[in-house]
Amino acid sequence: MRIDILTLFPEMFSSYLAASILQRAQEVGLLAVHLHNIRDYAAGKHRVTDEPPYGGGGGMVLKPEPIFAAVEAVLERGRQGDRETRRQGDSPSPPLPLSPSPPLILLTPQGRLFNQRVAQELAGREWLVLICGRYEGLDERVRQHLVTDEISIGDYVLTGGELAAMVVVDAVARLIPGVLGAADAAQEDSHATGLLEGPHYTRPESFRGWTVPEVLRSGHAANIARWRREQALRRTWQRRPELLLAAALTEEDRQFLAILAEGM
Ligand code: ADE
Numbered sequence: 001m002r003i004d005i006l007t008l009f010p011e012m013f014s015s016y017l018a019a020s021i022l023q024r025a026q027e028v029g030l031l032a033v034h035l036h037n038i039r040d041y042a043a044g045k046h047r048v049t050d051e052p053p054y055g056g057g058g059g060m061v062l063k064p065e066p067i068f069a070a071v072e073a074v075l076e077r078g079r080q081g082d083r084e085t086r087r088q089g090d091s092p093s094p095p096l097p098l099s100p101s102p103p104l105i106l107l108t109p110q111g112r113l114f115n116q117r118v119a120q121e122l123a124g125r126e127w128l129v130l131i132c133g134r135y136e137g138l139d140e141r142v143r144q145h146l147v148t149d150e151i152s153i154g155d156y157v158l159t160g161g162e163l164a165a166m167v168v169v170d171a172v173a174r175l176i177p178g179v180l181g182a183a184d185a186a187q188e189d190s191h192a193t194g195l196l197e198g199p200h201y202t203r204p205e206s207f208r209g210w211t212v213p214e215v216l217r218s219g220h221a222a223n224i225a226r227w228r229r230e231q232a233l234r235r236t237w238q239r240r241p242e243l244l245l246a247a248a249l250t251e252e253d254r255q256f257l258a259i260l261a262e263g264m
Pocket of ligand 1: 157
């Protein structure tokens, strides 16, 4: 997957992308992240990217021209597979098929709420373009005539879209087949099954007198699977009961939940 990120602060992304699973995904060619500074596409000696809003009021608004110019350049390069423009330090990206149209996603608190389902939807694309807003906002014509999707990572306001873009990259990248170690490692994640995950334990068997549940040490695969399922149901019921309404539940699951409810 190729992800282009347009931002005024590309340096904010470097350390996160250069560590752990995301670094490995780029090294093995499953993920190519290209960072672009919107300022590079601003005109004039001072490369101005923001101005006060028409009609007055506080704050500054990102101008449309540099954002349009940046997106158009990025689309052009991506469609050419970055043949001429690959720079040292950029992650390698395989040439893409002709004229793909990636979603142009603006990160904004006004967007649709990001969740695991949206992450899965985006993980099915081969190319994403993320646009990070800043300051008070950006010129409305960017929303109306350029972006094709708007995403919010939650009902709170950040100083810009950069952290939100990083959240999207992380959640999406780990769903690309092969990025996580075991082929099915993302399948049991909290939210992937519609339930929260149950508890995990590792060695030592006893730590400060707190012991690992007997069933996990039993080696009995079917009992362990059932115990894990019940723990996930219990945790979801306790913490996010509304998720149970949409989760795919078996008759056995329902019986277990009925027992939990009786014990209330
Ligand atoms: N930019 C500022 N706040 C944001 C949020 N909650 N989600 C996405 N982008 C943002």
